[in-house]
Amino acid sequence: GAVVSQHPSWVICKSGTSVKIECRSLDFQATTMFWYRQFPKQSLMLMATSNEGSKATYEQGVEKDKFLINHASLTLSTLTVTSAHPEDSSFYICSARGGLAGGLSYEQYFGPGTRLTVT
Amino acid sequence: GENVEQHPSTLSVQEGDSAVIKCTYSDSASNYFPWYKQELGKGPQLIIDIRSNVGEKKDQRIAVTLNKTAKHFSLHITETQPEDSAVYFCAFMKTSYDKVIFGPGTSLSVIP
Numbered sequence: 001g002a003v004v005s006q007h008p009s010w011v012i013c014k015s016g017t018s019v020k021i022e023c024r025s026l027d028f029q030a031t032t033m034f035w036y037r038q039f040p041k042q043s044l045m046l047m048a049t050s051n052e053g054s055k056a057t058y059e060q061g062v063e064k065d066k067f068l069i070n071h072a073s074l075t076l077s078t079l080t081v082t083s084a085h086p087e088d089s090s091f092y093i094c095s096a097r098g099g100l101a102g103g104l105s106y107e108q109y110f111g112p113g114t115r116l117t118v119t
Numbered sequence: 120g121e122n123v124e125q126h127p128s129t130l131s132v133q134e135g136d137s138a139v140i141k142c143t144y145s146d147s148a149s150n151y152f153p154w155y156k157q158e159l160g161k162g163p164q165l166i167i168d169i170r171s172n173v174g175e176k177k178d179q180r181i182a183v184t185l186n187k188t189a190k191h192f193s194l195h196i197t198e199t200q201p202e203d204s205a206v207y208f209c210a211f212m213k214t215s216y217d218k219v220i221f222g223p224g225t226s227l228s229v230i231p
Binding site for chain 1: 153155160161162163164165168208218219220221222223224
């Protein structure tokens, strides 16, 4: 099956610094990638959708200047949390969807997540 | 707006029994309904999905049913095993929005 990786799996950073999270589709080309955020014992909340080579579309209430998304290639998307604060501490999960010959695949494949702790 | 309700929020069953989780969505334009299993500290894993032109789909011990008229869809797990213990999320997608929206989740515990 399709595999999505994330790096790092966990990161601790100091308040005010920036941190970058990578999401890679390992065995397929991801035309669309998604970034989700999950707080403890809660559901996944979509932050933004990105298509390769174009600007990301952010969900209402998500600060685009704080959460920078770059989908520079069909296998890599990055999320940069700028000027991180303790309230940004969360589990960040990416997912990827590829296109199939003759049509678009509905299935989204999820990465293992990145645990961000801001001290 | 986009909304999906999921019940129950927690569910405990004895090993070998069946588990049923139900979801209700609001937008009749929804046409794809995946179910995800998430183990602690991991990303969600797609376990089964159904499209709007199908009423039922089964994969070994897991089945999903869809009632488009009532806007309900359900996950059925038979012969539950301890390794089925996890949080299960229903989700839906509207082609026009091209994104998956998650329900609030159900924490399933299978007691040996």
